[in-house]
Amino acid sequence: MASIISVANQKGGVGKTTTAVNLAACIALAGKKVLLVDIDPQSNATSGLGVTPNGGAGVYDLIMGSATLDEVVHATEIDTLKIIPATVDLAGAEVELVSVEQRETRLKQAIQPALERFDYMVIDCPPSLGLLTLNALTGSHSVLVPMQCEYYALQGLSHLMQTLKRVKQSLNPQLRIEGILLTMYDARTSLTRQVQDQVKKYFKDFLLTTVIPRNVRLSEAPSHGQPVILYDSRSKGADAYVELAKEIILRGRRNLGNPSSNLSEV
Numbered sequence: 001m002a003s004i005i006s007v008a009n010q011k012g013g014v015g016k017t018t019t020a021v022n023l024a025a026c027i028a029l030a031g032k033k034v035l036l037v038d039i040d041p042q043s044n045a046t047s048g049l050g051v052t053p054n055g056g057a058g059v060y061d062l063i064m065g066s067a068t069l070d071e072v073v074h075a076t077e078i079d080t081l082k083i084i085p086a087t088v089d090l091a092g093a094e095v096e097l098v099s100v101e102q103r104e105t106r107l108k109q110a111i112q113p114a115l116e117r118f119d120y121m122v123i124d125c126p127p128s129l130g131l132l133t134l135n136a137l138t139g140s141h142s143v144l145v146p147m148q149c150e151y152y153a154l155q156g157l158s159h160l161m162q163t164l165k166r167v168k169q170s171l172n173p174q175l176r177i178e179g180i181l182l183t184m185y186d187a188r189t190s191l192t193r194q195v196q197d198q199v200k201k202y203f204k205d206f207l208l209t210t211v212i213p214r215n216v217r218l219s220e221a222p223s224h225g226q227p228v229i230l231y232d233s234r235s236k237g238a239d240a241y242v243e244l245a246k247e248i249i250l251r252g253r254r255n256l257g258n259p260s261s262n263l264s265e266v
């Protein structure tokens with residue numbers, strides 16, 4: 001049964017897509033079967049893996065019920081990594097979904113048949129807490145929250161936690177926090193360390209051990225349509241996401257015996 005992880009944070013530019021793509025790729029290269037689901041209308045995860053749906057169907061058609069799962073799952077350069085791409089019409093989905101029945105559970109229902117075919121699903125969310133993100137959170141077992149060590153990051157984080165708690169109460173009682181991931185990390189600045197200390201203090205065990213350093217290879221890789229592990233396997237960025245994949249796989253094993261939500265701990 002696949003473990004479904006949403007990568008979410010309502011702030012843009014914090015490393016959601018970079019994390020979704022590279023985590024998915026590194027878990028896949030560790031021998032797991034992984035499905036990456038791009039539900040951001042900007043479709044950065046899709047283009048970042050060099051996938052062009054070319055007028056073909058994507059996650060929009062799946063959510064709206066006009067395409068089957070098999071029609072929207074695309075292959076990637078990595079055998080064990082598949083992707084459901086985002087297409088331009090996804091931009092309208094946020095509005096169209098409002099009047100649709102069971103609007104928060106469309107994605108959950110649609111990916112159900114893939115649960116047995118994959119070990120992991122990673123969902124790349126848009127930078128908002130709208131209906132698309134709500135669909136991802138409702139359909140997930142856990143949420144991975146990338147954050148940049150900035151002054152306002154903590155405020156954004158507590159807003160996100162409130163939303164997660166609401167989703168747990170009304171739509172998904174099992175929802176867990178997978179972890180908080182510090183991205184574009186630069187240990188030389190004191191602000192970075194201050195924010196890290198604060199996150200440690202308030203969110204304790206939720207802070208992941210792995211941090212993702214600022215690394216130019218990570219920002220170059222998408223323009224080559226590749227995850228960083230294929231683009232430059234010896235880069236610091238690749239090392240960091242390999243570490244993250246190991247940490248996430250390990251955490252998953254530990255949580256097997258205790259699948260209940262940990263959201264009441266924050």
Ligand code: ADP
Nearest residue numbers: 012013014015016017018184213214215218219
């Ligand atoms: P989001 O999906 O949250 O909007 P992205 O993953 O698209 O964020 O990242 C925003 C920008 O920062 C992109 O141009 C990306 O290439 C770059 N970026 C992300 N993580 C890193 C990193 N660790 N080092 C350097 N650049 C990064």
Ligand code: MG
Nearest residue numbers: 016017040044
């Ligand atoms: Mg993104």
